[in-house]
Amino acid sequence: MTEIIVPATSANMGPGFDSLGLSVNLFLKIKIGPKSDQWFVHHPFGKEVPSDEQNMIVLSALTVDPNIHPREIFVRSDIPLARGLGSSSSAIVGGLLLGNTLSGSVELSKQQILDRAVKIEGHPDNVAPAIFGGIVIGGPNPIKDDDFWTYQTDSPKNYVPIAVIPHRQLATSASRSALPKVLDRHIAIKVSAQSNLLVASIFKQDWQKTCQLLEVDQFHEPYRLKLVPELKIVRSICHAHNIFGSYLSGAGTTIMIMTKKDQADLLLDQLKKSPSLADCDIAALAFDSLGSRILA
Numbered sequence: 252m253t254e255i256i257v258p259a260t261s262a263n264m265g266p267g268f269d270s271l272g273l274s275v276n277l278f279l280k281i282k283i284g285p286k287s288d289q290w291f292v293h294h295p296f297g298k299e300v301p302s303d304e305q306n307m308i309v310l311s312a313l314t315v316d317p318n319i320h321p322r323e324i325f326v327r328s329d330i331p332l333a334r335g336l337g338s339s340s341s342a343i344v345g346g347l348l349l350g351n352t353l354s355g356s357v358e359l360s361k362q363q364i365l366d367r368a369v370k371i372e373g374h375p376d377n378v379a380p381a382i383f384g385g386i387v388i389g390g391p392n393p394i395k396d397d398d399f400w401t402y403q404t405d406s407p408k409n410y411v412p413i414a415v416i417p418h419r420q421l422a423t424s425a426s427r428s429a430l431p432k433v434l435d436r437h438i439a440i441k442v443s444a445q446s447n448l449l450v451a452s453i454f455k456q457d458w459q460k461t462c463q464l465l466e467v468d469q470f471h472e473p474y475r476l477k478l479v480p481e482l483k484i485v486r487s488i489c490h491a492h493n494i495f496g497s498y499l500s501g502a503g504t505t506i507m508i509m510t511k512k513d514q515a516d517l518l519l520d521q522l523k524k525s526p527s528l529a530d531c532d533i534a535a536l537a538f539d540s541l542g543s544r545i546l547a
């Protein structure tokens with residue numbers, strides 16, 4: 252049975268709001284089952300997620316080719332829903348790859364899949380690393396807004412992403428409505444300069460500076476702090492051990508920390524000991540370098 256595999260993603264690295272993200276080793280897996288009278292999606296998410304053609308995976312597949320014959324599909328996923336780890340992007344990218352695989356008349360390139368995925372999701376910072384793997388910077392082509400440029404690079408070898416995942420869900424739409432309509436010019440200039448530094452540090456593999464710059468966001472974190480107070484707690488535990496590299500992953504509620512491998516055990520231990528983080532799953536993940544793949 253053909254299987255489509257899409258990794259989870261952690262968007263909004265530092266001040267790279269809506270632009271900068273990386274992929275990690277939690278996966279959405281879609282197996283393509285037999286033809287059927289109607290679409291039926293076998294999935295583990297309960298009633299919250301539709302099992303018919305209204306399922307996000309099927310909706311995305313049908314944007315590629317509305318004439319695809321309905322199928323049964325079998326979905327497994329260890330990406331938690333609505334926690335800032337790109338579950339909706341994984342469904343969109345997985346659906347587009349499903350449509351591309353099943354269509355007899357359309358064959359999209361990776362770039363076309365990216366452009367369509369951004370159109371559905373609204374921003375490239377999850378869908379781009381979900382497609383390409385590693386760390387990806389994405390943004391609109393300056394002369395053609397529906398075409399997205401990306402630069403991809405490897406994640407650091409001697410660092411590990413530690414995720415603090417509150418049990419609470421937070422829909423991206425709700426978290427976006429906490430953001431201000433207007434930003435102060437001085438703040439925007441300063442943070443945009445630091446965002447430029449962040450990108451340079453990533454491509455120079457100057458990971459120590461990267462980790463410091465991951466903490467300077469002022470585009471979204473200050474406004475979302477009231478929705479994810481755990482960010483402050485996690486950051487202060489990290490700083491008490493002179494560890495930098497924490498940021499609000501996507502729209503929350505997950506907090507990601509990029510930390511040196513030799514500091515990971517100590518940090519995990521300290522985070523797990525904190526009574527304020529009792530309602531969180533805390534785990535060392537791994538960076539994903541492959542992005543989406545299809546196993547025949």
Ligand SMILES: Nc1ncnc2c1ncn2[C@@H]1O[C@H](COP(=O)(O)OP(=O)(O)O)[C@@H](O)[C@H]1O
Pocket residue numbers: 279299300306307308326328331332333334335336337338339340341342421422423424501502
């Ligand atoms: N595998 C999936 N299949 C179908 N729908 C999904 C899947 N994963 C996520 N979704 C939809 O996306 C929603 C979460 O999207 P969002 O609020 O953007 O959070 P995030 O992308 O950070 O997990 C879920 O509540 C569900 O409706």
Ligand SMILES: N[C@@H](CCOP(=O)(O)O)C(=O)O
Pocket residue numbers: 260262263268269270334335336337338339340374376377423427471500501502503
């Ligand atoms: N830039 C977006 C990222 C949303 O990521 P998600 O994983 O929470 O879907 C935003 O901050 O709204």
